[in-house]
Amino acid sequence: QNDGYRTLSLSGHVGFGSLPDQLVKKSIKQGFCFNILCIGETGSGKSTLINSLFNTNFDDPVSSHFLPSVQLRAQTYELQESDVLLKLTIVNTVGFGDQINKEESYQPIVDYIDAQFEAYLQEELKIKRSLFSYHDTRIHVCLYFISPTGHSLKTLDLLTMKSLDSKVNIIPIIGKADSISKTELQKFKNKIMSELVSNDVQIYQFPTDDETISKINTIMNGHLPFAVVGSTEEVRIGNKMVRARQYPWGIVQVENENHCDFIKLREMLICTNMEDLREQTHARHYELYRRCRLEEMGFRDIGPENKPVSLQEAYEAKRHEFYLELQRKEEEMRQQFVQKVREKEAILKEAEKQVHTKFEHRMLMLQEVKVKLEKNKKVLENEIAMFMEKKANAEVLQSQASVSTPLVSLKRDKDRK
Amino acid sequence: PHAGPVENKNEAAMSELVPEPRQKPVVPMKPMGINANLLGYIGIDTIIEQMRKKTMKTGFDFNIMVVGQSGLGKSTLVNTLFKSQVSRKSSGWNREEKIPKTVEIKAIGHVIEEGGVKMKLTVIDTPGFGDQINNENCWEPIEKYINEQYEKFLKEEVNIARKKRIPDTRVHCCLYFISPTGHSLRPLDLEFMKHLSKVVNIIPVIAKADTMTLEEKTEFKQRVRKELEVNGIEFYPQKEFDEDLEDKTENDKIRQESMPFAVVGSDKEYQVNGKRVLGRKTPWGIIEVENLTHCEFALLRDFVIRTHLQDLKEVTHNIHYETYRAKRLNDNGGLPPMTVETEENHESNL
Numbered sequence: 001q002n003d004g005y006r007t008l009s010l011s012g013h014v015g016f017g018s019l020p021d022q023l024v025k026k027s028i029k030q031g032f033c034f035n036i037l038c039i040g041e042t043g044s045g046k047s048t049l050i051n052s053l054f055n056t057n058f059d060d061p062v063s064s065h066f067l068p069s070v071q072l073r074a075q076t077y078e079l080q081e082s083d084v085l086l087k088l089t090i091v092n093t094v095g096f097g098d099q100i101n102k103e104e105s106y107q108p109i110v111d112y113i114d115a116q117f118e119a120y121l122q123e124e125l126k127i128k129r130s131l132f133s134y135h136d137t138r139i140h141v142c143l144y145f146i147s148p149t150g151h152s153l154k155t156l157d158l159l160t161m162k163s164l165d166s167k168v169n170i171i172p173i174i175g176k177a178d179s180i181s182k183t184e185l186q187k188f189k190n191k192i193m194s195e196l197v198s199n200d201v202q203i204y205q206f207p208t209d210d211e212t213i214s215k216i217n218t219i220m221n222g223h224l225p226f227a228v229v230g231s232t233e234e235v236r237i238g239n240k241m242v243r244a245r246q247y248p249w250g251i252v253q254v255e256n257e258n259h260c261d262f263i264k265l266r267e268m269l270i271c272t273n274m275e276d277l278r279e280q281t282h283a284r285h286y287e288l289y290r291r292c293r294l295e296e297m298g299f300r301d302i303g304p305e306n307k308p309v310s311l312q313e314a315y316e317a318k319r320h321e322f323y324l325e326l327q328r329k330e331e332e333m334r335q336q337f338v339q340k341v342r343e344k345e346a347i348l349k350e351a352e353k354q355v356h357t358k359f360e361h362r363m364l365m366l367q368e369v370k371v372k373l374e375k376n377k378k379v380l381e382n383e384i385a386m387f388m389e390k391k392a393n394a395e396v397l398q399s400q401a402s403v404s405t406p407l408v409s410l411k412r413d414k415d416r417k
Numbered sequence: 418p419h420a421g422p423v424e425n426k427n428e429a430a431m432s433e434l435v436p437e438p439r440q441k442p443v444v445p446m447k448p449m450g451i452n453a454n455l456l457g458y459i460g461i462d463t464i465i466e467q468m469r470k471k472t473m474k475t476g477f478d479f480n481i482m483v484v485g486q487s488g489l490g491k492s493t494l495v496n497t498l499f500k501s502q503v504s505r506k507s508s509g510w511n512r513e514e515k516i517p518k519t520v521e522i523k524a525i526g527h528v529i530e531e532g533g534v535k536m537k538l539t540v541i542d543t544p545g546f547g548d549q550i551n552n553e554n555c556w557e558p559i560e561k562y563i564n565e566q567y568e569k570f571l572k573e574e575v576n577i578a579r580k581k582r583i584p585d586t587r588v589h590c591c592l593y594f595i596s597p598t599g600h601s602l603r604p605l606d607l608e609f610m611k612h613l614s615k616v617v618n619i620i621p622v623i624a625k626a627d628t629m630t631l632e633e634k635t636e637f638k639q640r641v642r643k644e645l646e647v648n649g650i651e652f653y654p655q656k657e658f659d660e661d662l663e664d665k666t667e668n669d670k671i672r673q674e675s676m677p678f679a680v681v682g683s684d685k686e687y688q689v690n691g692k693r694v695l696g697r698k699t700p701w702g703i704i705e706v707e708n709l710t711h712c713e714f715a716l717l718r719d720f721v722i723r724t725h726l727q728d729l730k731e732v733t734h735n736i737h738y739e740t741y742r743a744k745r746l747n748d749n750g751g752l753p754p755m756t757v758e759t760e761e762n763h764e765s766n767l
Contacts, residue, residue: 005526005537012500015723017532019477020469022727029660032450032464055459084462127746132735209468270458275467283581294577 007021031085033136035116036157036273038090039109040145041097045175048145048230052092052243053256053266054079057232058090067095070108074137089137097156106160110370113139113167117289124290132257138286140277141204141269142168145175146225150184152191161201167285169204169367171195171269177260178252183225192225205267206278221266224263229254443626476535478585479726480524480566482617483540484559484609486547486595489624494592495540495694497706498718502684503527503540508550517545520558524586541588547605556609563588563617567741587738589729590653590721591617594624595641595677599633610650617739618653618729620721621645624714626679627697629703634679641677652676654725658732669722676719681706 038046051057058077074091091112096105101137116138144161146153172192176178180188196203203224203269206217231254235244243254254262269277298318437477483491503525524541541562546555555569566587573583591613595606610619621641645652654672683706686693695706706714721729751767 005528007500007528008503010529010531014498014500014529014531015531015718016477016536017534018723019534019536020472021728022724023472024465024469026731027468027726028465030459041717049611053459079459079461081459082460084464085459088466109648127743129739129743132731210474212470266460273462274461274464275471279471287579299577412543 027167028083028085030132031087033087033089034278035091035137035139036141037093037109037142038047038174039093039096039114039142039147040135041147042095044145044147045230046092046140046145048232049145049173049175049228050230052262053228053269054088062071067098070095072108072112074204091139091174099166100338101157105156106163109160110163110167113164117167117286118293120286121290121293129366138281139168140274140281144169144170144172146156146172147175148176148188148193148227150180150188152188155194158195158201161196161203165202169280170201171204171283172225173264173265174225174227176229178229180227189223189225189227193227204277204280206273213272215269216272220264223261223264226265226268228262228265229260230262231385456664466732468685471490473533475582476537477537478537479730480539480541480586480588480590481557481721482563482588482591484543484591484596485545485568485624486596488593491592491624492623493684493714494594494624494680494714496684497682497714498722499527499538501527501529503538504542506610507527518549520545520555522558522562539586552605555605556612559609560612560616563613563740564741566737568745570738571742571745586732587733588617589733591619593619593621595621597623597625597628597637597679599629599637601640607648607650609653610645611648614650614652616741618655618737619650619731620653620717623677623679624716625681627681627699629679637676638679642673643722653729655732658736675713675716675720678713678720680714680717681712682714 017225018106022290024414038050040046047058049314056079072091073094073096074089076087076089079086079088096109099105120134120136120138124129125127143163146157161172164170165287174185174188174192204220208214208217208221227247229250229252231245233244233246234241235246235251235253237244237251245252245254246408253259257263290390446728451732466742480749481495483495485491487759496502505620509696521544522541523544524539526537526539529536529538543559546559549555570583570585570587582634593606593610610621613619623634623641626634651657654668656668656672659668681697681704683695683697683704687696687698687703688694689696689703689705694703699705706712709715
């Protein structure tokens with residue numbers, strides 16, 4: 001493993017043994033993120049369990065059974081214990097398993113998980129990025145609530161878990177486990193585990209490679225799925241107030257290991273394996289998502305001749321392709337534009353010609369009318385002239401008549417005489 | 418209508434180049450934080466222990482570079498820092514070796530363990546720096562080496578199927594050795610630090626400080642600090658990266674009083690007052706390396722190893738590497754991708 005590195009022994013105290021402390025100090029300053037996804041039917045006890053797990057009242061509003069589709073509701077809380085600041089995000093599935101047709105039930109969940117990976121990937125691919133201050137919203141663990149029927153897993157459970165097992169760490173839980181008796185419980189657990197194995201569903205295995213925790217983790221692995229009971233009420237037992245559910249026939253104590261596996265779940269989820277859950281999400285599930293997504297986008301590590309292709313080269317090639325495509329489209333649009341202009345021009349020319357012809361025709365007609373008018377005018381003038389002449393003649397005649405009338409009358413008188 | 422090219426083609430992320438094959442999943446709005454009060458112990462603080470265990474299992478990488486003219490005591494100092502024979506000179510090289518004609522980069526790797534913590538330490542030596550008659554641009558091979566390590570890391574990070582732990586060969590810390598002339602910095606010192614403080618964490622160190630008296634030392638340090646400030650050289654810890662008030666006060670004290678550290682190195686032990694101490698024996702007395710009244714070696718060691726080692730790595734990763742990466746991804750393909758030096762050009766001693 002130490003390829004080319006010599007192993008040396010120190011002749012005195014150097015001091016780098018404090019490195020983990022330096023690292024831890026920095027991590028405390030930055031704070032931690034932990035994101036839990038709870039999947040389960042409405043009324044399976046998700047919110048109550050989370051309240052019990054983190055010993056707080058997160059104030060989640062109760063949801064109805066009549067939602068048309070599955071939605072995911074996320075809430076982030078800031079918890080602090082001694083020096084450690086934890087940004088806890090609880091994502092609840094609302095309306096899961098309520099619809100009559102449940103075919104679309106698990107797709108919104110898969111989409112949500114993918115969306116968180118996508119957001120992280122986008123940040124990682126940015127040129128100017130700030131990964132160290134990025135609020136990590138990727139789901140670190142999925143608590144899947146199984147209904148305490150006592151028989152076996154529902155088809156919806158198997159389908160949902162199968163679609164999620166390569167994307168997130170799944171821990172199956174039997175909710176409201178106080179409705180099953182002890183004997184039935186063990187049979188139920190065995191049935192569930194064997195169904196998961198036979199359907200090849202990969203649930204989260206607590207890690208057994210570290211000697212200090214491998215023993216307890218192996219034992220816990222055998223207790224899966226955890227049968228839990230949650231409660232928001234406290235009951236006085238002896239001289240302490242404990243979380244419990246009070247029935248006429250007795251009191252179910254949440255933190256009593258004989259009553260339910262709540263303590264085991266809290267141990268495993270928070271005290272022992274929280275860091276491993278985060279690491280698995282990043283190193284396994286996210287890497288798988290990233291690989292698939294980049295391959296989808298057309299990037300490869302190995303080129304066509306089986307020579308390693310750097311992402312940089314592939315990126316350059318793609319960018320070149322993209323700009324060629326852009327240029328081609330630009331050219332196409334330019335051609336179309338030129339074509340349209342030509343067509344328009346032709347139409348306009350045609351119209352112009354027509355207008356011209358009309359104009360000339362009109363001009364001709366105008367000329368004809370003018371000529372006619374001239375003619376008429378001449379005729380009219382002639383008539384006027386003739387009339388004037390006649391008038392003049394008439395006047396002359398009249399004046400002659402008035403002079404010659406007495407002669408005429410004399411003559412007449414003479415005749416008479 | 419004239420379709421223009423993509424506006425900021427420099428800023429186009431890789432995913433924008435290819436049309437989405439399937440509908441992009443909608444990212445829900447960032448959730449708002451609500452402060453919740455805990456009513457009892459849960460065990461959240463055990464995450465510290467979990468993290469510590471994990472890091473101890475994986476171990477740490479640390480790469481330190483020493484730069485300075487030959488004869489300033491670089492190898493001895495590095496040996497003293499890590500209390501073992503980590504320098505190139507100790508790994509079988511001949512002391513009478515000729516000074517190389519150009520600056521060479523020689524990296525030697527070691528594995529050391531202390532208190533259950535395993536560290537892969539690489540010491541990068543730069544023989545030939547400043548030793549020529551004409552030393553123009555002698556920092557260029559060093560800058561090239563540093564950028565090559567960033568390039569190697571970037572190539573690995575950008576792979577489709579990438580390793581679980583990307584091997585980190587980036588230079589986390591560069592100790593620059595200043596000659597104890599007692600006057601001021603040399604032009605070569607200023608040029609080197611000006612160019613390299615932008616790509617790597619530089620810690621200036623006054624070598625062979627046993628040639629100066631206390632007053633000469635204080636004056637020299639003041640003058641060096643002033644010259645560095647006047648020339649705009651930001652050595653580690655850089656002012657702009659102080660995260661909060663606590664860091665600032667702590668680092669201000671180091672920047673304005675202790676740095677540059679005036680050190681003396683030695684790998685020989687002598688008996689002083691009944692104790693075995695590392696020191697240099699002279700006719701007029703024994704100079705104790707780890708004695709704070711004699712020299713500031715202990716300050717340098719505590720600073721680099723015991724308090725700021727993790728921070729050196731983080732500044733390298735979050736700032737210097739990110740700057741390199743952003744610049745590299747912005748280059749529009751006008752330059753061919755950098756070719757990484759093959760293993761034959763670097764000598765690593767087995």
